[in-house]
Amino acid sequence: TLLYTIKFEAMNYSSPPEAPPISTPLDQITTVIILLLMICGVHFNLLVLYLFGKRRHYRLPSRLQLFCLAVDDMGTALLVEPLVVAMFYRGDAFERSDLLCRVFSNLLHVFPWGSIISLIVLSFTRVVIVIYPLAYKVWVTRQRIMHVILAKYV
Numbered sequence: 001t002l003l004y005t006i007k008f009e010a011m012n013y014s015s016p017p018e019a020p021p022i023s024t025p026l027d028q029i030t031t032v033i034i035l036l037l038m039i040c041g042v043h044f045n046l047l048v049l050y051l052f053g054k055r056r057h058y059r060l061p062s063r064l065q066l067f068c069l070a071v072d073d074m075g076t077a078l079l080v081e082p083l084v085v086a087m088f089y090r091g092d093a094f095e096r097s098d099l100l101c102r103v104f105s106n107l108l109h110v111f112p113w114g115s116i117i118s119l120i121v122l123s124f125t126r127v128v129i130v131i132y133p134l135a136y137k138v139w140v141t142r143q144r145i146m147h148v149i150l151a152k153y154v
Contacts, residue, residue: 027088027089030088031085031088031089034081034084034085035081035085037077037081038077038078038081038082041073041074041076041077041081042074042077042078045070045071045073045074045077046074048066048067048070049067049070049071049074052066052067052070059142060142061125061140061141061142061144061145062122062125062126062129062140064142064145064146064149065118065121065122065125065145065149066122068114068118068149068152069115069118069119069122072111072112072114072115072118073111073115075107075110075111075114076111076112076115079107079111080107080108080111080112083104083107083108087104110153114152114153117152118152121145121148121152125140125145128140
């Protein structure tokens with residue numbers, strides 16, 4: 001697409017010519033896999049969110065981290081993955097629209113990195129509970145976990 005943009009700028013067109021959509025068998029297989037992952041991700045994360053809202057004993061600090069991870073994965077499944085599929089087939093639309101390009105690049109970083117940070121924090125709290133079991137309830141509190149969750153998005 002970079003070569004396509006350079007050719008367009010060199011020819012001084014008033015608007016870029018329509019690029020044919022990419023429709024190779026590999027792209028179609030990739031699309032089906034992404035859509036299956038999206039459907040599974042939405043259903044299983046909805047189950048986690050439902051259990052968190054329904055049961056009071058799920059509101060412990062470690063389970064609060066799992067809730068945050070489920071929210072990040074839902075954002076990836078509902079917002080990022082459809083845009084990835086759209087980019088496969090209409091990549092030139094992302095190049096022409098500055099707003100769409102910015103939205104896509106921001107969503108592509110926010111939710112996956114949020115999931116990664118949630119996993120790191122969850123792993124850290126698991127290490128603390130194994131190494132320092134008596135100090136866990138003092139060090140890992142609901143308020144501290146909320147601060148980490150809020151700091152993650154800043």
